[in-house]
Amino acid sequence: AWACGEQHTPPARLGAPTSPRPAWWGGPEAAASWAPAGETGHQAPRARRPRAARRHGVQHASKQIAADKQYKGIVDCIVRIPREQGVLSFWRGNLANVIRYFPTQALNFAFKDKYKQIFLGGVDKHTQFWRYFAGNLASGGAAGATSLCFVYPLDFARTRLAADVGKSATEREFKGLGDCLVKITKSDGLRGLYQGFNVSVQGIIIYRAAYFGVYDTAKGMLPDPKNTHIVVSWMIAQTVTAVAGVVSYPFDTVRRRMMMQSGRKGADIMYKGTVDCWRKIFKDEGGKAFFKGAWSNVLRGMGGAFVLVLYDELKKVI
Template sequence: MPPSTHLDVSKAQPTSAISATKAGLVDVADNPQDATKSFLRSPFMKAALPFINGGLGGMSATAVIQPVDMVKVRLQLAGEGARGGPKPTPITVTRELLASGKALDLYTGLSAGLLRQAVYTTARLGFFDTFMNGVNARAAKADRQVAFKERAAAGLAAGGIAAFIGNPADLSLIRMQSDGLKPAAERANYKSVLDALARISRNEGIGALWAGCNPTVVRAMALNFGQLAFFSEAKSQLKDTSLSPRNQTLAASAIAGFFASYFSLPFDFVKTRLQKQTKGPDGTLPYKGMLDCFTKVTREEGILRFYRGFATYYVRIAPHAMVTLIVADYLNFLTK
């Protein structure tokens, strides 16, 4: 019997398939994991991932920390303009917020908080990683270690740029969180961050969205200096210890949270005061700007007022920094 001339299609490969294999191309349907890795390693995604991972980390942290942020803002606004004014505690502020029987009041401004993280944290962590990649490349080329001052400069620059971009969302958050302090007839009762942005722009002008921008930028630079520079430095110092990589990240983020709180709280205080203020009956604002606010608060309320609520601020900043940095670090690991 003559040998069969039937071609075994299970073993045969079309010329195009052979060519594709030789060219190193990946079939998405057959190799989804390889296709995903190829996509993540594309030049565009390599540049975009630090921003995406940073934003997701910040939004995750905000969803957890928002009630603490609400209490922090109310503490900063209490007793405005009076040295001997009320001295609320986190417990009394929380009790007042819950007095109406609405626990969700602690999440007032959550939409603005999430938008702020989507803009601000996306930008600051993304720019920081981008700047540090350049710093690391220059250090490697010169065969030296990255200096702390280089990490600090990257953190300061990333924070300043991101804060300017995210100021409108930040201002909307403060307006929404402070609205409940006004008499019922004077409240704006914003429905969402988009409603706040639209109404502030319409009633006060587009420029009003950047009210308090100067202290916001300085605060962000101080916070980033404390958070990102010290996080990067701490991870570098802990690298050769007996701690596991996960514990190194946890310890470094806790250290970063403390320094971020210490350096940024006075500027956060002034930012809150400036963003909350609205024109009085005579058409003037309580504060003319950042320096005027520092001066008036120091004279009328005492210099220690800038650090009122430090414990609450630390509880808000440190866990937020830890969750943000840990999530971003983990996402960076997954997408390498």
């Protein structure tokens, strides 16, 4: 959803050349959730990276590409990226993606299990279904929001690097992950690395609430949840991941546009804030603009479904 309808001159580059156990840790039971979460987490990002690059390309086209040269869709993006920027551009920003992915998944699953103890303690899923469902939604949303506080700067850097177009290093704004973090920090301070955080946390609460909450509820209502066939679990996970991704995608669109403004000055600032961003996108580009790149995101979500299923399977043996 980055294909902005306005003409926009590419902005100038940024500056040149052992202690007491914390209460949230939760002891051995919580620790057990970190291992399978980390194992499942590091498997997915490398395989999903080209799809993520295509999604960023479609979303961010207008910021650094003239209006008459913007991507027309996923296929056009797939064809033009290797021709104009080189095949390796599909993996641009992947280091930040891999670095953030392990702690993100580990934190999400660990916090989710901890929050479930808080929200679902003493709840009978058969006699108190709606409370059980609401507790699962709350656990997933709270876990996503808490995790985001820790990993957001890496997610920010991943987005900026993926959208940093140009065939050669001299044509690009950032040289790599470290350069991106340093330049943004010098320009805007640490606050710059959290640009778009407000809308991000709203979107992640919705996404993780559906991603974890609906999946856990659906699995929990099966006759024998612990012995459910892996194919059934995957079908549930895939459906949940696709729906969660589409529902939360408008927030993702706004989040990325706000991220792309960090480090910009004066006329390069298109949006005064999150509300202004929502308003201008809808006014200038229509409601469909919020969902540009959503199909690629659904395909990319297959990795998320795999993580859910693999996590459940690993918990059976750990």
